Amino acid sequence: MDVSDHTLVPEHNLIEEEDLDEVLAEYDIDRTDLPKIKRTDPALPDEAEVGDVIEVVRDSRTTDRAIVYRLVIE
Secondary structure, X not given: OOXXXXXOOOEEEEOOHHHHHHHHHHHOOOHHHOOEXXXXXXXXXXXXXXXXXXXXXXXXXXXXXXXXXXXXXX
16 A cells, blocks of 8 residues: 555655755755654655655645655665
8 A cells, every 4th residue: 555645644745956945045954954754754755865855745724734844864
């Protein structure tokens, strides 16, 4: 079974480097300051590699959707 198709698993997208630069500048942080997610997490896209940043889009009661970022680690 592909867990990424389950209704309770939020959307996980690989973020492009140009978009990532904007996010890091907005929050005034480095890539390594982001929360981490293991490469073995079954919700990750297949093309995600160590060092990539994933955008996780969750449903939210207060803001309709919440976007968080995770750094892929070994």
